[in-house]
Amino acid sequence: MTKDLEPQLLSGNQAVALAALHLGVSLGVGYPGTPSTEILENFSLIGGRAQWSPNEKVALEVGIGVAYGGGRTLVTMKHVGVNVAADPLFTVAYTGVRGGLVLVSADDPGMGSSQNEQDNRRFAVAASVMMLEPSDAQESYDFLFEAFRLSEKWQLPVLFRMTTRVCHSRGIVRPHAPAIPDMDPGFVRDPRAYVMIPGYARLAHKRMRQKMNEIQQWNESADLNRIYEGDPSLGIVTSGVSFLHTREAAPEASVLKLGMTYPLPIEKIRAFAKTVDRLLVIEENDPYLVEALRTAGIPCEGKAEMYRFGELNITRVKRIVTGDLTDETPPPPGKPPQLCQGCPHRMAFAVMKKFNCIIAGDIGCYTLSVLPPFETLDTCVCMGASLGVGLGLRHTLPAEEARRVVSVIGDSTFAHSGLTGVVEMVYNPPETGHVLVILDNGTTAMTGMQEHPGTGRSMDHQQTGKLVFENVIRSMGVPNVHVVNRPQDFEAVFRESLAKNELSVIILRKVCFLAEPKLAQYEAATRSSKD
Amino acid sequence: MDTRITNVVIAGLGGQGVIRAANILAETAFRAGLDVKQGEIHGMSQRGGSVTSDIRFGEKVYSPMVPDGCADYVLVMHPTQEDNNRHHLKEGGNFISVTRLLGEGQSKLSDLDSDDSTPVTERNCNIALLGILSVFLSFDDALWEAAICANLPARVHADNLAVFAYGKQLAVR
Numbered sequence: 183m184t185k186d187l188e189p190q191l192l193s194g195n196q197a198v199a200l201a202a203l204h205l206g207v208s209l210g211v212g213y214p215g216t217p218s219t220e221i222l223e224n225f226s227l228i229g230g231r232a233q234w235s236p237n238e239k240v241a242l243e244v245g246i247g248v249a250y251g252g253g254r255t256l257v258t259m260k261h262v263g264v265n266v267a268a269d270p271l272f273t274v275a276y277t278g279v280r281g282g283l284v285l286v287s288a289d290d291p292g293m294g295s296s297q298n299e300q301d302n303r304r305f306a307v308a309a310s311v312m313m314l315e316p317s318d319a320q321e322s323y324d325f326l327f328e329a330f331r332l333s334e335k336w337q338l339p340v341l342f343r344m345t346t347r348v349c350h351s352r353g354i355v356r357p358h359a360p361a362i363p364d365m366d367p368g369f370v371r372d373p374r375a376y377v378m379i380p381g382y383a384r385l386a387h388k389r390m391r392q393k394m395n396e397i398q399q400w401n402e403s404a405d406l407n408r409i410y411e412g413d414p415s416l417g418i419v420t421s422g423v424s425f426l427h428t429r430e431a432a433p434e435a436s437v438l439k440l441g442m443t444y445p446l447p448i449e450k451i452r453a454f455a456k457t458v459d460r461l462l463v464i465e466e467n468d469p470y471l472v473e474a475l476r477t478a479g480i481p482c483e484g485k486a487e488m489y490r491f492g493e494l495n496i497t498r499v500k501r502i503v504t505g506d507l508t509d510e511t512p513p514p515p516g517k518p519p520q521l522c523q524g525c526p527h528r529m530a531f532a533v534m535k536k537f538n539c540i541i542a543g544d545i546g547c548y549t550l551s552v553l554p555p556f557e558t559l560d561t562c563v564c565m566g567a568s569l570g571v572g573l574g575l576r577h578t579l580p581a582e583e584a585r586r587v588v589s590v591i592g593d594s595t596f597a598h599s600g601l602t603g604v605v606e607m608v609y610n611p612p613e614t615g616h617v618l619v620i621l622d623n624g625t626t627a628m629t630g631m632q633e634h635p636g637t638g639r640s641m642d643h644q645q646t647g648k649l650v651f652e653n654v655i656r657s658m659g660v661p662n663v664h665v666v667n668r669p670q671d672f673e674a675v676f677r678e679s680l681a682k683n684e685l686s687v688i689i690l691r692k693v694c695f696l697a698e699p700k701l702a703q704y705e706a707a708t709r710s711s712k713d
Numbered sequence: 714m715d716t717r718i719t720n721v722v723i724a725g726l727g728g729q730g731v732i733r734a735a736n737i738l739a740e741t742a743f744r745a746g747l748d749v750k751q752g753e754i755h756g757m758s759q760r761g762g763s764v765t766s767d768i769r770f771g772e773k774v775y776s777p778m779v780p781d782g783c784a785d786y787v788l789v790m791h792p793t794q795e796d797n798n799r800h801h802l803k804e805g806g807n808f809i810s811v812t813r814l815l816g817e818g819q820s821k822l823s824d825l826d827s828d829d830s831t832p833v834t835e836r837n838c839n840i841a842l843l844g845i846l847s848v849f850l851s852f853d854d855a856l857w858e859a860a861i862c863a864n865l866p867a868r869v870h871a872d873n874l875a876v877f878a879y880g881k882q883l884a885v886r
Contacts, residue, residue: 191743193753294754318750318777351777352739352751426750426775496780513781514797516763517726523761 186228192355194322194348198256198286199224200355201326206362208253208281209233211241213598214629215260216295217349218288222258223632226641234632234641237565237598238263242270242285249279249339250376252367254330261289261302262564266599272309274339276386277376278393281365282333284326285311286342288349291466292493295628297545297564299491301468306341306444310394313341313444314406315422319353325441327361328406336393343443345466347423347493398445406441407450416503417458419451419471419482424464424494431499443471448478455480464502466494521550526692527621529669530590531556533676534619539588540579542572544600546592546628547694548621565595569603569618576612584614585680591618594626594634597649601658607685608659615684619676620651624693624701631697643704645711655687662686718771719850720779724798725790725811725839727761733864734788734839735766740860741852742770752777763794765801786849788842792821809845811838813883832875840873844880 210232235241306313472484572589638648679686
């Protein structure tokens with residue numbers, strides 16, 4: 183037995199990475215986002231080929247290309263990343279794939295580190311893609327094998343829905359024998375399958391529906407869905423991490439644990455319902471299963487609306503089982519996170535506060551400037567929104583107020599979705615101009631120091647092509663582009679930019695102090711490889 | 714070996730080594746042949762905010778989260794994090810605070826660094842707390858030591874094993 187086939191204590195994310203290695207995944211692609219980030223990092227670390235894309239849409243498109251070419255591909259992102267990747271997702275569901283394509287959506291019920299707690303099980307239905315939901319690390323490993331088997335059998339993509347507790351919780355994983363296919367990448371021309379002009383897409387849509395019907399039939403008897411027999415007075419239908427809480431909260435109950443939650447094994451659920459006196463659905467966030475069961479004419483109880491918010495746990499599942507609607511005691515508040523004391527970009531927020539700016543912010547560490555001591559950020563919607571929202575405010579507010587509006591974005595977020603915002607700014611400039619501040623700290627700090635196109639290093643920190651922001655922005659037609667390397671020089675440049683009725687971009691460039699030692703190592707390695 | 718589930722919560726501030734200590738405890742239980750689940754919080758909480766990790770072990774463990782008021786042991790690694798973590802503890806549970814490591818006249822963790830009479834420092838007090846915890850659990854020292862070494866770089870093995878032993882002896886005394 184080789185070492186990596188021995189039982190190991192792994193997080194769900196590490197288990198997916200190990201399974202990807204054992205499945206011979208030819209390329210892992212994604213964009214960092216809590217709680218998904220460690221999947222590709224670990225896959226790369228243990229010898230897999232993986233890369234960060236500038237954003238989730240591009241990542242999925244690269245994955246689609248790999249799968250069209252006959253390779254196996256794992257595409258990873260956090261739940262909101264699937265919004266960005268939704269465009270290719272809905273159509274790859276029509277075209278199908280040749281090699282296996284598994285898309286990990288890491289949802290964040292309770293918003294440990296996210297701007298919303300959207301339930302991506304809805305995406306499986308909306309796009310009509312198979313969905314698997316592991317509940318712990320062992321299942322994360324096992325289900326990935328099943329996901330690729332299904333993807334290749336039906337030549338369709340699979341949505342692999344994890345949640346924060348599945349991604350980040352560790353448990354014992356017993357790996358099995360690797361199943362690396364004899365891959366023979368090559369392109370087989372098939373425009374009716376891969377070119378979605380309406381005439382071909384109409385046929386593709388019918389083909390996909392036909393397959394989904396067959397998959398639903400298959401799922402009725404698949405062992406991905408398991409019955410744990412118990413007292414017939416209470417039957418619980420559940421999936422994912424909710425199953426784990428359920429087993430401890432109601433150990434006596436009969437349980438139908440669903441592993442494949444789209445398309446649902448609805449007849450299996452109906453048969454299970456008939457064996458129990460009371461049928462209860464335990465699920466986090468949206469009443470996705472409840473709605474599906476009721477639509478199919480299976481009477482069931484769901485959770486009260488109060489349990490729709492946040493994660494479930496053993497205590498909450500007990501309350502749902504007993505129908506307890508009394509107020510829950512919130513845990514005492516801990517110390518909130520804050521913009522690091524040593525962050526070189528704190529100065530910028532102090533200056534913007536001094537000028538009484540209206541700050542259209544973005545997603546990253548700097549979002550924390552909304553909290554004390556700065557309390558400066560005014561908006562934060564999604565990746566890249568600082569540009570659009572800032573421009574919209576400039577277009578609408580009275581001129582004096584509009585002149586105080588600035589957009590603030592980080593370097594990784596800028597590469598993710600700030601570029602098209604600059605295009606918008608050049609194409610539809612507000613009368614008062616606009617000021618964009620890029621806080622470039624040389625890394626994707628928020629998610630744990632990942633590389634991005636602006637660092638000029640690949641996921642494994644090797645030198646690669648570099649997106650030089652100032653060059654790109656100048657060539658896009660922004661008249662005033664300043665690179666500021668010393669935080670103390672920021673104020674003068676900022677004051678001057680704010681006073682102009684023109685478009686200005688200020689790149690404040692100072693590396694994250696937490697990343698500095700590592701970045702110095704990478705730089706040294708690059709230099710020595712050049713010698 | 715007791716087969717019921719043991720619930721431990723380790724709490725502190727981001728950057729203090731909460732997750733590292735949790736990893737060592739989980740791995741010790743794993744090496745002892747028990748089923749283990751460990752829940753962690755990543756992301757925003759790492760920016761200097763409160764961090765907790767739940768470790769549960771026994772014959773069979775499902776949920777990775779310790780229910781409120783059910784922790785057999787709560788380890789608190791920062792003096793400011795005591796009050797907001799008491800609710801984890803069950804009645805009769807054991808609350809182990811880092812303040813136990815502070816000597817006379819010491820009020821903050823950095824005071825440990827200038828005290829040459831103990832091997833404990835602000836940086837390794839997470840391991841000292843595991844040493845205290847070890848007295849209440851029935852894992853062999855060899856399992857603890859293997860888990861500590863597997864989770865720390867070789868250059869600090871000797872120091873951390875000494876700190877672990879110090880914590881253990883502090884609890885026994």
